[in-house]
Amino acid sequence: MDQAVGVPIPDPAGASGDQAAETVRQLRDMATPAGTAALSRAGALLAERTDAVTALSRLRAEVGVALAGPAWGFARQRDRARAVFGADADRLLFTADALEQAGRPRLADRRAARLLAGGADSVVDLGCAAGTDTIALARAGARVVAVDLDPVARELTTVNTAALGLADRVEVVAGDAVELVAAATDGRVAGCAAAVLDPARRAGGRRQLDPDRWSPPWSTVRALLDAVPTCAVKVAPGLDHDRVPAGVEAEWVSVGGSIVEALLWGREPSRTWRRATVVDRDGALHELTAATDPGTADAGPVRSWLHEPDPAVIRSGLVALVAGQLGGTLVDPTIAYLTSDDPADSPWVSSYPVVEVLPFNLKKLKALLRARGVGRVTVKKRGSAIEPETLARQLRGPGEGSAVVVVTRVAGAPTTIVCGHP
Template sequence: MDHAELSALLTPEGLRLVDSLHISSTADAAAAVSRLRREGLSPDLVSAAVGQARLRERARAKFGPFADRMLFTRAGLEQATRLAVAARHAGRFRDAGMHRVADLGCGIGGDALGLAGIGLDVLAVDADEITAAIAAYNLAPFGDTARVRHGRAEDTPLDGIDGVWLDPARRTAGHGETRRLTASDYTPALPWAFDLARQLPTGIKLGPAYDRDDLPDDVEAQWISADGSTIELVLWSGALARPGIRRAALVLRGDTAAELTAAADASDAAERPLGAYLHEPDGAVIRARLIGEVARSLDAGMLAGGTAYMTSDDAKTTPFAATFRVREVLPLRTRDIDAVLRREAIGTLEIKKRGVDVDPAQFRKKLALSGPNSATLFLTRIGDRRAAVLADRV
C-alpha cells in the first residue's frame, strides 16, 4: 500500500466501501475491481478497498471477527501475532505487575491489541509510516490507553515504561521458517534488542528457527506452536521470565493449551526398537529440545536413526506429541508400499517424513490411492535403513 491508497482508504467513503465488500477469491476481486471502476471510483480507492477486503478475509484465521473492523498491510498481516497468542503474551506483563508497556515494532498492532485489551497502557511504535497509521486505526477504539508513534525502536524514549514487547522485522517472510535464522536477519539489530532486555523486562519475538547457538544465557526461551505449526520463539527477560525456566514449549490446539518447561535442554531418552506405537513430538517440543521429557512421560524410547520420533508398546498419549498405532513396516519402495495400500483399501493417506530425502507431494503421485480407508505413512530411517511405517492416529 502506498500513501495515495492509504489517503483514499482513510476516509468515510473508503472505509464504508471496504465494509461493503466480501471477497473470498481472485475471481471475486477481479469482478469487484471492474464493477467499482465502472462506477467511477478512483483507481487508488478501488485498489486499496479491494486489497483490504482480501486481507480481511485472510486475517480471520488470526483475528477472528475482529478482522472485520481492522486494516492491514500484506507484510503486517503475515508477521502479526495471532490474537489468542497475543493475549497470552499480554498476560505475562499483567501477571508481572506491569502497567505501561512499549510495543516496539508494533506492525499493524496485533500484540498491542492484546495488551490494551486487558487494560494495560501501550505505547506502540513502528518505523514504517503507513504501517504506523494502520496500527493507529486498529488501536483507535482504546483511546488514550493505546498511543501510536511513527519512529524507530532504537530512538524511542522509554521513561516511565515498565516493560517492552519487541517484534523485530524479519528479512525473510513468514513465521514458520525452516531455515536457521541469525541476528542479521532482523531489524532492529538483535544485539541492540538483547542489550535492551538486560535493562528492562522484555519479550522478544523471533522466528522459531532462530539459531539456538545465538540465544542469550539469561533469558527464558519459549517456543510456541498453534494447531500443529510452530509459529514463533519468544525470549523473556527480567520479571517476565519465570524463575528456574530456560526452555519452554507451549502447544496450542483450538481453545486448549499445554506447556512443558525445564531449566535446560532435556537429555534424550535411550534408543529402542520400533514398538507398537510411534510418537511424533510437537514442533515446539523439538525446537525447545525437550523430546526426552516427553519420551519419559510416555514410557517411550527414541527410534534409532536420529529422526526425533519416539516409540513405545503402550498407548499413552500426551498433548506434546501425536501418537500412532503401527500397522506395518515396509521397505521405502513405491511398489511395496503401493501393494499394501491397495490391499488395505486406503484412499486417504497422510504422508510424513523425517531423515530421508523424499518430497511427500511427489511421492504421493506415484501411489494408487483408492478405497474408503485412511492411514498415515511415515517415510523415515530406522537405524541405518530407510523404511516406511504405515500407522493410524490414536
C-alpha cells in the same frame, strides 16, 4: 498522534516514500465516514462473491473513483484477516504486508497478560506494524507507546487502535528501535517499564534466516534482553538454542500442529528454561516446561506404537521429557519419533499403531500395501530425502484401506514404518 521520539528518523525517500505517503492517505480516507461506508459496501460485494471487475465498476459508480480502489483493496485484506482476527477484522485495516507480519491476537493477548502480570503499567511496542501487540497490551490495561520506522505501520496502528476505542491509551510515534534500546536506562526503554519487540524477519518477500539481518537485528534483541527485565521478544522458530542467553526463557508455540511463533522472555517474566505451548485442534492450550535441559532420550527398537511429537515440543528441546512421560524411546538417536508399547493419551504427540517395519524399498512397500488392501496413504518423513506427496502418489492403489507410511531412519538405517490411523 505521530511524533518523533529520541532520534531523527530517516524518512523513506523516492518511489517507496511516495507509495507510503499514498497508502497513508488512503488509510486516512478509509477512516472517514465516506471511507467507512465505501469499505462496508466493498465488504458486501466480496461476501456476495462479486468478481473484481464488476465490483470495482459498481464501487466507482456508488462511492466515487477515489475511494473505490482502496475500499476494495482493504476489504480484501479484511476478508483474509477474518480467519485469525475474527469479528475485530471488520473494524481493522491491514495492508498485505502488515497482515503477513501480524501475529495471532489470542497469542498476543496471552503474551500481554504475562508481561503485565509483574505490575508494569506502560509498555513500548518496538515495531508495531498493524498494531496486534499494541491492541492486546492496551486491552490488558497498559499505556502503550507504539513505535515504528514505517509511516504506513504507524498509520495502521493509529486507525486500528482508534477503531477499537483504545486511542486514549496508545501513543503512536516514529522511532528507531535500535536507537531506543541502545538508550535504555534503569530497566526502562522509551520511558516505559516493559517492552515488546517483534523484529521484521522478512525482506523482499523472503524469510531472513540470519538473526543478524532481522530488523532490528539480533544485537538489539540481545541488548533489550540485557537492559530491560520486563520484555518479550518474538523470534524465528528456527532460532538456534545457543543464542538464548542464560536466565531467559524460550517458548515455542504451535497451533493445530504447526509452529506459529517463538518467544524469548525477559528475566522478570521468565519462569523456566524452556516452554512448549500447544494449542490443539479444539483450541485448548497445553504447556510443557523444563527448568533444565532434559537432554536426549534413549533410542531403542520400534515397538507397538509410533509417536510424532508436536513441533513445539521438538523445537523447545523437550522430546526427552515426553519420552519419560510415555515410557518411550527414540527410533534413532537423531530422529524425533518416539516408540512405546502402549498408546498415549497426550497433547504432546500424535500416536499411530505400528503395523509393519521394513527396510526402505519402494517395490516391497507397494507389494505390502497391495496385499493389505491399502489404496490411500498419508506419507510422513523425518531424516529422509523423499518427497511425501510424490511417494503418496506412487503408493496409491485400488484398495479400500488406508495407512500412514512413515519414512525415516531406525538405528541409522533407512526404514519404512507402516502404521494404522490413531
